[in-house]
Amino acid sequence: MIEATLCFPLRGHDAEIDCEVLLIEKRRGLGEGWYNGPGGKCEPGETPRECAIRETREEVGLEVTDLEKAGELTFLLDDEGHTVCHVYRTRSFDGQPTSSEEAHPEWVSVGNVPYDQMWADDRLWLPGVLEGKTVVGEFRFEGGEPLDEAEFVDHDLEWDVSL
Numbered sequence: 001m002i003e004a005t006l007c008f009p010l011r012g013h014d015a016e017i018d019c020e021v022l023l024i025e026k027r028r029g030l031g032e033g034w035y036n037g038p039g040g041k042c043e044p045g046e047t048p049r050e051c052a053i054r055e056t057r058e059e060v061g062l063e064v065t066d067l068e069k070a071g072e073l074t075f076l077l078d079d080e081g082h083t084v085c086h087v088y089r090t091r092s093f094d095g096q097p098t099s100s101e102e103a104h105p106e107w108v109s110v111g112n113v114p115y116d117q118m119w120a121d122d123r124l125w126l127p128g129v130l131e132g133k134t135v136v137g138e139f140r141f142e143g144g145e146p147l148d149e150a151e152f153v154d155h156d157l158e159w160d161v162s163l
């Protein structure tokens with residue numbers, strides 16, 4: 001199974017109206033053309049936390065620290081484990097987000113996240129993660145590779161878990 005990460009840098013106050021999340025518009029690879037958090041696949045010997053920090057640096061040039069684990073998501077494709085994705089959020093970072101070949105960054109109000117331009121599962125778990133909750137989820141897709149062309153069919157979620 002692929003091990004991957006997502007990192008959601010946050011800025012502003014906790015109130016939904018003031019708080020913004022850094023999303024990327026993915027420019028290549030899985031989920032190309034959709035919005036997501038910075039992230040990617042773990043390299044051999046790398047912890048998920050190290051991966052989230054490296055991917056955020058490589059994709060948008062931001063040095064994130066004090067990552068808080070917010071979720072563990074398993075994506076199944078045709079009943080087989082495809083990807084386990086470790087989700088982090090943080091309010092600590094240095095630098096200004098800049099575009100790379102992989103990603104175009106954009107600060108978005110947490111009340112205005114473009115779920116209609118994101119993976120179909122995101123609207124189920126990302127709002128809670130942006131509110132500060134923790135989640136473990138399993139999401140089933142059908143229709144064969146690649147995952148971003150498969151159909152999202154079903155899910156299970158457990159909130160406020162210890163990660």
Ligand SMILES: COc1nc(N)nc2c1ncn2[C@H]1C[C@H](O)[C@@H](COP(=O)(O)OP(=O)(O)OP(=O)(O)O)O1
Nearest residue numbers: 004005006029030031036039040041075119121122
């Ligand atoms: C199935 O639902 C998904 N939802 C969300 N929000 N994100 C997902 C989903 N499935 C995969 N992802 C994430 C996990 C990774 O952050 C990216 C995919 O990363 P990619 O395959 O592009 O990995 P990289 O290491 O960045 O790419 P290279 O191999 O080109 O270096 O999507």
